[in-house]
Amino acid sequence: MLRGIRAAIVDLDGTMVDTLGDFDVTLNATLRELGRPVVVRADIERMVGKGSMHLIRSALVHGGLDGAGAQERLDEAWAIYQRHYAATNGAHSEVYAGVDEGLRALRERGLPLACVTNKPLAFARELLQAKGLAPFFSQVFGGDSFARSKPDPLPLIETCKALGSEPPHTLMVGDSLNDALAARAAGCPVALVTYGYNHGEPVRGVDADAYLDRLDELLARLQ
Numbered sequence: 255m256l257r258g259i260r261a262a263i264v265d266l267d268g269t270m271v272d273t274l275g276d277f278d279v280t281l282n283a284t285l286r287e288l289g290r291p292v293v294v295r296a297d298i299e300r301m302v303g304k305g306s307m308h309l310i311r312s313a314l315v316h317g318g319l320d321g322a323g324a325q326e327r328l329d330e331a332w333a334i335y336q337r338h339y340a341a342t343n344g345a346h347s348e349v350y351a352g353v354d355e356g357l358r359a360l361r362e363r364g365l366p367l368a369c370v371t372n373k374p375l376a377f378a379r380e381l382l383q384a385k386g387l388a389p390f391f392s393q394v395f396g397g398d399s400f401a402r403s404k405p406d407p408l409p410l411i412e413t414c415k416a417l418g419s420e421p422p423h424t425l426m427v428g429d430s431l432n433d434a435l436a437a438r439a440a441g442c443p444v445a446l447v448t449y450g451y452n453h454g455e456p457v458r459g460v461d462a463d464a465y466l467d468r469l470d471e472l473l474a475r476l477q
């Protein structure tokens with residue numbers, strides 16, 4: 255049971271929207287343009303959740319470059335990736351079952367909601383808008399909104415301030431170790447969905463206060 259929850263912070267990729275299709279199309283279009291080997295979806299699933307730069311760097315290393323070689327191509331790759339992502343954002347993504355219902359129920363209960371993702375803010379806003387999820391959130395922050403991103407606690411601490419809610423009363427809902435580490439370090443309780451990415455690992459192995467097979471199971475867990 256989760257007690258004393260007065261606000262919630264919800265992750266985006268792997269928690270609200272299955273964006274692997276967008277990452278697949280965008281990343282592989284970028285790699286082709288760079289003349290580098292493409293990556294399969296199972297590998298992308300392991301690389302997602304730590305921001306776009308991490309994803310691109312990981313894909314370049316996966317394709318045979320060493321760390322320094324990947325770093326050398328990173329600026330060029332990032333520019334190409336952004337162009338492709340802007341053209342693709344949301345086209346190959348789907349909102350998970352139970353998300354709309356779950357967010358509506360939390361809102362009806364009067365909980366202020368924020369979205370905190372490691373996706374760049376502009377892409378996050380656009381995706382929430384395209385999928386009809388934007389109206390649920392009073393705050394949206396991306397991987398480029400603060401000096402450090404999840405798993406650092408800073409984005410959650412700042413989001414609690416923006417929501418006017420203390421960390422022990424602010425639930426983090428995510429799909430990955432990154433979300434759980436950020437939540438624990440910020441002092442927020444954490445619930446993890448079991449259908450997301452979690453860097454390719456089983457999510458029940460991650461320390462959390464609750465595991466959810468659908469987001470709309472959450473309300474029954476709040477006391």
Ligand SMILES: O=C(O)COP(=O)(O)O
Nearest residue numbers: 267303304305371372373
């Ligand atoms: O790594 C990303 O780009 C997004 O990840 P998140 O929405 O799960 O934080």
Ligand SMILES: [Mg+2]
Nearest residue numbers: 265267268429
């Ligand atoms: Mg996620």
